[in-house]
Amino acid sequence: MRQLGLTVLISIFGGGAAALVSHQARVARQVTEVAPAMIQPAQLLSQPLRTTAVRTAVDPWTVVDAFPETDALCGAMQLRAHPTSEDSWIVATFPGQVLQLQRTDDGLSVRTLVDIRSKEVQWLYSFAIHPRFAESKQHRKIYVFYQLHQTDQTPFRYRVSAFDLGDILDADRDSPAPPPIPPPNEQVLIEQLLETHHHVGGALEFDQDGFLLVSVGDNGEWKDNKSNSQRIDDQLLSGILRIDVDQRGGEISRPIKQRHRGVLRQHYFVPADNPFLDVPGANPEFWSIGLRSPYRMSVDALTGDVWVGEVGQDRMEQIERPRRGSNHQWSYLEGSLPFDESYLQGVPPSPLIGDPVGPFYEYEHADQDYCIVGGLVYRGDLYPELKGRYLFGDNQSGRIWSIHPEDPADKQLLLRLPSGKRHASLTNISADARGRIFLTHFASTPETASVHELRRTESSPPLPQWLSETGLFADVQAFQLAPGFVHYDVNTPLWSDGMQKNRWLRLPPGVSIDNSDADAWQFPPGTTLIKHFENPADLVDGPSHNQPRRIETRVLFVDEEGGVAGASYLWNEEQTDAELRLEREELTITHVPKAASIEGDTFQYRLPGHRDCVVCHNPSYSVLGVSQRQLNREVVDAEGAAVNQLVSWSQQGLLLHPLNDEQATALPRLAPIDSAASLEYRVRSYLHSNCSFCHYPEGTQRTQFDASIATSLNEAQIIDGKAATEYFVIDGAKPNRIVKPGLPDDSALFRRLSTFEHETAMPYLGRRTQHREAVELVRQWILSLEP
DSSP: OOOOOSSOOTTSSSOOBOOOHHHHHHHHHHHHHHOOSSOOOOOOSSOOOOHHHHHHHHOSEEEEESOTTOOTTTTEEEEEEOTTOTTEEEEEETTTEEEEEEEETTEEEEEEEEEOGGGTEEEEEEEEEOTTTTTOGGGOEEEEEEEEOOOSSOOEEEEEEEEEOTTSOOOOTTSOSOOOOOOOEEEEEEEEEESSSSSOEEEEEEOTTSOEEEEEOOOOSSTTTTOOTTOSSSOSOSEEEEEBTTOOOTTTEEEOOOOSTTEEEOSOEEETTOTTTTSTTOOTTEEEEOOSOEEEEEEOTTTOOEEEEEOOSSSEEEEEOOOTTEEOOTTTEETTEEOOSSTTTTOOOSSOOSEEOOOSEEEESBTTBOOEEEEEEOOOSSOGGGTTOEEEEETTTOEEEEEETTEEEEEEEEEEOOOOSSSOOEEEEEEOTTOOEEEEESSOOTTSOSEEEEEEOOOOOOOOSBGGGSSSEEETTTTEEOTTOEEEOOSSOOOOTTOEEEEEEEOOTTOOBBOSSTTSOBOOTTOEEEEEEEEOSOBTTOOOSSSOEEEEEEEEEEOTTSOEEEEEEEEOTTSSOEEEEOSOEEEEEOSOBTTEEOSSSOEEEEEOOGGGGGGTSOTTOSSOSOSHHHHOSEEEOTTSOEEEHHHHHHHTTOBSSOOOHHHHHHSOOOOOTTSSSOHHHHHHHHHHHHHTTTSSTTSSSSOOOOOOTTSOTTTTTOBTOBOTTTTOOBTTBOOOBSBOTTOGGGBHHHHHHHOOOTTTOSSTTTOSSEEHHHHHHHHHHHHHSOO
């Protein structure tokens, strides 16, 4: 399993500002003094950093592929512990399967329990196991929440169904091969017609009284545009339903009466203590209301408290703690903030239904945190430090947190998940009887697991606190690297607030880079890369010091499976050494590089935290800027002669498939902003360097446009391509197209590159300033396009 998520940021190998001529000469002299022409075994002054040491030293938590033996779990939506076996689990996948996994000494077996793919299922959201499942055959039921496709004859619908498994679910390890599974007996409990396929819900949980809780969304595309929130007299939407699937009757529950449009309701009773049972005209199933998209819900096994991860609209994600009759105030509030864009226009309805309750915890849309995934209160014994804490995550960023159930200020970030296709794609967090914690992923790929297990990392010595202790330098103060490092330049650097950057690479002895795929080089395990950042002497207000000032040095390692690990070091005031920094920091820069535009007199330079790496150093793009298109350029070698960089690397044995001058000249290359290339090609080169590691078909972001220069402009969905975040307000505007020909201000691309708003600025992690030249370049290109 590829292990990412460590210390380096998206800008580590995306490029850097071109060094001053005098500085290039100084770097060349340094490399000449310490590096032979051919790669030789490193002779380090102290114990060098190792990939495994970096991983375990910086992150106390990690994830591993929970079930590497099978690929049957792609599109995993939810995992639950099997009710009768500690080494069995039940997993649901979005196409419509519920699978039993059982691990024995002979390996892992996978059985299909429910398969409804033939029923035109659009999406299986969740499932629940009857709480008395282990007691008797009549309770061997699984309850499934799923959504059906729209057809010419029928609209979208959601269903809650019971599947009677009878004798087929048996976790007895000693039994012979399981018998063939008969078609499950589906019993539809609820079928609700829908107007759209958005914001349906939909989680299932049994409460401590044995009643089934069903979380349902408002079914609007956005802004509650179907006006379903704050209503209990119409459809079964925007709240939590509570039903008695055992139809116990008497003082416990009452039969359901069929009423209201578009809803089939059968085979259940309504609990007698539901809060709106006797309200005239109300749907008695409602237990809590006012929710937009309560995608995940859990019940604390100890206290019975209900927890919900409520996916927000434009600004806030929330943890809600519903209770009997609670109103969570969507859509006149979004979290604790007024929301005036729905039919309620920010005003509570009168009379207000239920008891208004604010979120237990909320966070703003920022830093790729856009879609909360509620988890559970951990009650296992395997990890005492998590016991009693609520675990939750974010589907987009892949962050996993724990929070104290009585003190929302006590929140801890555990780790950041590896990215799958388009984003981290977290769908659920659960735990089994042994206390093992599992994370399921919808958009899994061969490089990422469908189900991860969260684990404590093995203890490891801490990383060296100072750069001088890493063994990567012969003399840190003189910036003299250890033997074997090769300096390199790129054609189109990633923007990093105008900082001057220099880069070095070292391979283990006797190996080379596999450059078979021009756009996806494969680096041998043990590859070390260094990227150094300095504030250049060429400042907006004129030179105020003679030499560029060292800011930070980042180190990146390639592990045994092609993943990366890294560390970032911040230089001291004396410029004699750099100290390890694991968490993000904001550095106030008073001398602003000339290439950068800012608002005000200073700006906050972001020093990356070790978990920022996985934003863009994902399984598909572990190393970013070291590529054929970037390195295909002339450089000055140690003897002062001009040479093609790819040819130079070939001569040094760095490339598995060496290139000569004729071959290198014929290969494509990216174009610098100030080159003689066409306007379009320079823009495409800039987007390739600054955007394509996230914005490509298998990338980490949900937008559909492809920033790779290898994709033709007609196929890239850039021109008139729909902006996935069209609801984002950027400098007061809501551009709904990536590029609107002839209209820069109506183009999301231009707005993202030019804004000073940190939350909407792009490139995402690497900038707090505006790249003046690039913004003007893109503006001129958009103006040149025919509307």
